[in-house]
Amino acid sequence: MGDDTNIRRRDVLTASGAGALALTAGCVTSTDSTATETDSGGDGNGGATATETDGDMSGEPYSIGMVNSLTGSLSAFGQRNERGMELALQSIEDAGNIRGRPLDIIVEDSESQSQAGVSAAQKLVNQDGVPFLIGAVGSGVSLAIYESVIQGTDVVQLSQNSTGTELTEFPGLLRMSPTGxxxxxxxxxxxxxxxxxxxxxxxxxxxxxxxxxxxxxxxxxxxxxxxxxxxxxxxxxxxxxxxxxxxxxxxxxxxxxxxxxxxxxxxxxxxxxxxxxxxxxxxxxxxxxxxxxxxxxxxxxxxxxxxAIDQENYQNFASEFEDAYGEAPTSWSAFAYDCVITAALSIATADEFTGAGLQATVRDVTRPEGEEVFTFAEAMDVLGEDGSASDIDYQGVSGPIDFDENGDPVGxxxxxxxxxxxxxxxxxxxx
CATH class of the missing domain: 3.40.50.2300 (Response regulator)
Structure with missing residues (x-):
């Protein structure tokens, strides 16, 4: 795509509705939400097919999913998520992508309701085969997705905005925003x-x-x-x-x-x-x-x-956000941004692009045992060619993450x- 990629990507986002969008660092294409298979080739359990882990997919995108509130009572939060997600994709692209491969995010609408959220997650996991799912906004929607779709699989679920206290009781359900x-x-x-x-x-x-x-x-x-x-x-x-x-x-x-x-x-x-x-x-x-x-x-x-409004990486994020959208970001945009970066770092440090592989790295890339890094580019510099998840401690624009045993972050x-x-x-x- 040409030099006007970023403008077109934002234009498409503001026009998005109940249908799905596939967002890639560097490109955006509409997807058919009724499709039963994508080019990434899901295995029906949130894992990649063998061809995705055999090393012959150089340059092909890594595809993950997001369930977002594009419509309904929480759509204001959904818009903020989209904007944070877009800036994260741009930062990944600017750093050379994930070892040369772009990150693609297939977005589905929860309509701010549990039933629609579960349907969206089922499509992403069972048809698109994503091993990593960002979602959702409402706490009840996130929990319904976990109990109906994620639990019992290896798929990683990381909620961008849910603050409900009951999520603490489900340690397999990670979240970026602190408990309410x-x-x-x-x-x-x-x-x-x-x-x-x-x-x-x-x-x-x-x-x-x-x-x-x-x-x-x-x-x-x-x-x-x-x-x-x-x-x-x-x-x-x-x-x-x-x-x-x-x-x-x-x-x-x-x-x-x-x-x-x-x-x-x-x-x-x-x-x-x-x-x-x-x-x-x-x-x-x-x-x-x-x-x-x-x-x-x-x-x-x-x-x-x-x-983390006093951190330099947040201030840079806020400046980029204002340049792109003409207004200051909210914490919800920051949480969505960090979900995307955490997913990308999990992929970069995993042995294979599968749910099991990402389960092994998603918590470690933000733990305090590693070297503090404040951007995706910094993290990739520290990792080099053969670094591991424990080598880095990603300090998000939303602050230190450091998921605890319940999947809750520092807040x-x-x-x-x-x-x-x-x-x-x-x-x-x-x-």
Whole structure:
């Protein structure tokens, strides 16, 4: 492809929907999501065919999969993932690819729902034969994919965005974003430090909401005057906000998603309800600010997973992101970026391009026993021709990764406060 490759790749990404896209460092082509076989030749168990490991595939792409929220209630996160993924593919290409072979990512849409996510993962694993799957955004979707598709195979699953506490119970399911229990604990401390002893708690009725709400209850020493779930996608949440107002609590905590919180905030404002708002990461976003009245969220505090904003590699990533997309990245873009780089390093250090081969390297490329490297190019320089996974310790743009025995990374949190209808960082916490 010509010199305008990067422009065309981004243009295609912004137009993507429920269909699949095959994204390669250096090229992008549409794929038919109904196909039963790809050129990479899956073995039906997330492994490569013999021809991919015999050394006669020089220059051919390594194909992995991603289940992303291209549509549905989490699509704002999905867009951030796409952008982080694209910058990671570019950095791999700029470094000469993976020992001369490009990385290809076949993207399927989860529609932000478990059933669609499972179908997407089945297509990637059973038809495309990917040995490494990045996915998904929603915690419930990631867990459904693991239990229905990944568990019992050698395929590596690495979630880009899932923070649900229940994922810790499945050590075979890795994730790049930290567990939400750190958010719940931080929010309990913040609300108490702000002088409140009673809170109204509204949480989305799925694994993500249930897990974070449970952790908050265990960490909160005060009174919980309202504690009820709500479903996604309702046309109105007036009953939720009126019940929160009638509870008498001056602090309201929202553990839900952007569309649901936006409706709640709009309805609370129109009814004249006033409270100090707090939220988990999934309620924050530019669409929330643009869809709520000026001043309606003033002073709201949100605990959200943070990238390593003081590291030089993150600052370089942020600069490249702003040059490419005209806005600053979020931590979610950084997590997706690191998923792709971690996958590439796992492939570069594996004995063979199979699920079993990548299982043997995916954790080791980020462990502290190796030499610290901050970019894919640095890592490949250290590895040379015959380096092993234990020779490097990839320090992601999202910070040190170092997966623990449960598949959870080292985590950092930012505290964001809404000031003049903008999110302002007002603190950081190490998880």
């Amino acid at each position: 229990s750190t958010q719940s604990s931080a929010l309990a401390n913040i609300i108490a430090d702000d002088g409140y002893d009673s809170v109204a708690l509204a949480w989305v009725n799925n694994d993500y909401g249930q897990g974070l709400a449970e952790t908050f209850r265990s960490e909160w020493d005060g009174d919980i005057a309202y504690d009820q779930p709500h479903d996604q996608g309702q046309s109105s949440y007036s009953s939720t906000v009126s019940a929160m107002a009638n509870s008498g609590a001056d602090a309201w905590l929202f553990i839900t998603y952007q569309p649901e919180f936006t409706s709640m905030a709009q309805e609370a404002y129109s009814n004249g309800y006033e409270a100090q708002y707090y939220g988990a990461d999934s309620v924050a976003g530019p669409d929330v600010l643009s869809s709520t009245p000026e001043g309606s969220l003033e002073g709201m505090k949100i605990a959200t997973p943070s990238a 950092f949190l930012q505290i964001l406060t809404v000031q003049d209808h903008e999110y302002v960082q007002t603190g950081t916490i190490e998880g």
